[in-house]
Amino acid sequence: MNPDNPYVPDNPYLLIAVFAVASTLFAVVPLLLARLWAKTFSPQKPGPDKNAIYECGLESKGDAWVQFRSEYYLYGIIFLIFDVETIFLLPFAVAFTGLSVGAFAAMMIFLLLLVEGLVWAWQKGVLTWK
Amino acid sequence: MDEGLRSELQKQGIFTTTLEEVYNWGRKNSVWPLSFGLACCAIEMIATSMARYDLARFGAEVFRPSPRQADLMIVAGTVTKKMAPQVVRLFNQMPEPKYVIAMGACAISGGPFKQGYNVLKGIDRYIPVDVHIPGCPPRPEALIHAFMTLQKKIDEQKLTGSSRPRHLNADMPSEFPVPQFGDHDLVPSSNPEVWQAPSLIRHG
Numbered sequence: 001m002n003p004d005n006p007y008v009p010d011n012p013y014l015l016i017a018v019f020a021v022a023s024t025l026f027a028v029v030p031l032l033l034a035r036l037w038a039k040t041f042s043p044q045k046p047g048p049d050k051n052a053i054y055e056c057g058l059e060s061k062g063d064a065w066v067q068f069r070s071e072y073y074l075y076g077i078i079f080l081i082f083d084v085e086t087i088f089l090l091p092f093a094v095a096f097t098g099l100s101v102g103a104f105a106a107m108m109i110f111l112l113l114l115v116e117g118l119v120w121a122w123q124k125g126v127l128t129w130k
Numbered sequence: 131m132d133e134g135l136r137s138e139l140q141k142q143g144i145f146t147t148t149l150e151e152v153y154n155w156g157r158k159n160s161v162w163p164l165s166f167g168l169a170c171c172a173i174e175m176i177a178t179s180m181a182r183y184d185l186a187r188f189g190a191e192v193f194r195p196s197p198r199q200a201d202l203m204i205v206a207g208t209v210t211k212k213m214a215p216q217v218v219r220l221f222n223q224m225p226e227p228k229y230v231i232a233m234g235a236c237a238i239s240g241g242p243f244k245q246g247y248n249v250l251k252g253i254d255r256y257i258p259v260d261v262h263i264p265g266c267p268p269r270p271e272a273l274i275h276a277f278m279t280l281q282k283k284i285d286e287q288k289l290t291g292s293s294r295p296r297h298l299n300a301d302m303p304s305e306f307p308v309p310q311f312g313d314h315d316l317v318p319s320s321n322p323e324v325w326q327a328p329s330l331i332r333h334g
């Protein structure tokens with residue numbers, strides 16, 4: 001025993017060991033109890049439906065390892081950009097008559113940048129689905 | 131334990147219980163339903179789970195989106211023949227102990243659509259139903275009543291012995307045959323182990 005503080009053991013690692021054992025038991029004992037309960041009272045009943053991977057009531061068809069064309073990625077990005085653009089265009093159109101020349105110019109530059117991207121993608125042939 | 135002795139002990143501040151009682155008490159107060167609605171009855175089921183009717187009072191507010199985590203299937207609505215295999219498969223995917231409440235006229239018998247060629251005349255033809263609720267649709271109070279009936283049923287289940295429920299009996303199935311789409315009807319048209327056509331008895 002430590003003479004200064006009776007609650008601190010001589011070997012400081014003893015606390016860690018006690019803590020490790022307690023925490024392991026805390027995790028393992030409920031699992032063992034559940035196992036014991038299953039063994040004694042509640043038998044396990046696995047089956048083909050219960051072990052099925054998909055759980056929405058439908059049977060899964062085909063393979064989960066499907067390949068997507070990487071072209072789809074560009075297509076998706078372009079869609080997303082113009083989707084967001086419409087969100088900006090709507091308030092722009094509503095407030096159009098009250099806008100200053102500077103705001104109008106800023107909006108036109110914004111549109112031009114996006115249209116540039118569209119022209120680039122069009123020329124690259126992204127929009128034609130082969 | 132003798133009931134008299136038990137109440138006598140309770141007066142002295144000593145509470146006794148059995149493993150069976152604790153087990154059933156825990157189970158009946160944490161029945162998690164599957165969030166699964168088929169038709170208009172589902173609206174009533176949703177209303178039941180919300181603040182006004184508050185199914186949470188019975189420990190059943192946790193509607194699980196996965197059958198793996200659910201204990202109770204509330205068949206809320208018309209079961210079409212197209213949907214029936216999926217309903218049975220979902221029930222099969224739920225872990226034991228699992229219960230079924232057939233909610234509303236459609237789920238128990240086909241209801242107003244009984245004459246329809248595409249309507250299953252009661253989900254109890256394929257899976258064992260614990261509580262049937264009539265009504266079109268049943269009010270939330272009716273669903274709560276069904277729920278309390280189910281709780282009472284769970285409370286009375288035995289842990290051992292020959293009358294113990296399905297999930298404690300290794301010989302009884304946990305999965306039920308999923309019907310297939312046949313030429314004219316589902317094949318088989320019912321599971322004879324859980325449902326037999328009622329026999330007509332004429333008097334006089």
